[in-house]
Amino acid sequence: MRRRQLLAALAVGATLPLAGCSDPRGSVRLLDVSDDATLAARWSVPTADLPESYRSLVVGAIDGDPDRATVTDTSAPFDPDAPIEHESGYYAVDHEAIDERTQTRYSVEATFDPDTVPERTVAYADLPAVDRTNLDGLLNPETRRDSGMALGVSVHYTDAEAAESVVVPTPEYDGVTRGDETFGIAVVDAREVTVYDYRYRAEPLAADAAGLAALARERFRFAFENLPADQRAILDEAKDGGVHSEDPPSEAFSALVERFRARDDTAVEVTDYDGQWLLAYDGTDWWADVRYPEGMRDEPRNA
Template identity: 70%
Template structure:
């Protein structure tokens, strides 16, 4: 669940069926993960599913490359909720926080093809390197924009970088030209923010899929004992499929969900639902449970 939300945000930020977030019904889906490879794929995130920047942090962490594995930001940009698979091994990836300090964040805005056109312009290639690096995204002619459309971002400059810049704290030019396009440039505001260096580390969790599957089973696996027949029927129906509750949910559905919630989840969102690793009928099942509306947030 969080695994899917995480992939959607970085590979892209899928979620626990977020399409059903406004649906008052709940659901249970069981996927057979008895095979080690199936369980590993369900729990771990392949490095190729990460965005380029996150992938670079992980590789830097695995290779113990401090520069590549360190990023400066106001918050940790990357908090892996599950193991990362890299070159067929599996890693727990985390970070350490060091060197907290303040920087100035500027609200910089570019306006595509402004009317009237700016009088004082500078070619993008003639901008200082620090401005090109920080403002490339809002000065991109390939980005489809309508004439007069503005695009703003918050960018942080150290005092030394601001000393090199021709954009902050006050623009020395009214516009920037690049590949035949003209951008108006303005600084709308500034404020002090706290930043830190986030040094990512990667601890080997398992050398192969069998190893990471064994870790998952040891940490999360459980079984249900003595299920009443109505709950048993719901559970069996959910194997390889999805069972949705009625609205309002039946007592059996609520009781079955409560049984899941009595165990440690692989992933849990108190509002939407969670994911559990269940042993049932001689097989391992990845349980994706969406809570009915009446149980959300409890």
């Protein structure tokens, strides 16, 4: 998962890929990262900003605890390609699949309707631990829902866990009471899926921000040669909060974007819509955030 996608996912509480921007204009923004701490913070993601499930995996990997660093899922839930900062150190985190097997994945649905009380109910606290773990977010009174609204979650159970459950494969109760609310509960689908045990690993990259900044400059920093005056003017304007292209973009703006796109080999992050580079310009290191104009999106990029 790319750094920008990860941060966007954290902001909305879900791990979703970014969609293309609807604004047809391109833009260039330059952030002064000549300070080591600023550059390190711009490139990395702190464990404190990660959801608890991701943070537990990463810290388990850093601490060398294989139990905490292992998760079972149909695909790797977390795939960072930016350094992870933890307790002032920086790490490259990756994973490997160490086992695979078949499990049953159930789609469980909860409905809230204050006018209809299910006949057979059970208190949330009395559910088996496996059901509380899998359904905690679904059966949450703090989740906003209207009367009659149904919310669902897809969860997998091992055969042993299903034997302990009172929800799957067939609910033994019609509803679950938690706090002052009662939720109707139902299993709406079940299917076999292949799951993997993913073990996360952490490799130290730098002991401090200065070390990570030095690594970033070694890997990514570059400078343009013989930059025309009209393209320099765009970069100069981009220092003050960023600059947007016209629609359609000027020849100078398009040419500058092509210069960045021709440096995919040194990009920190690049997609068909935008990219980020570490640019040495006028004696300063800049984090360049470049969004392509609409007509340049999805075009083949120069190697």
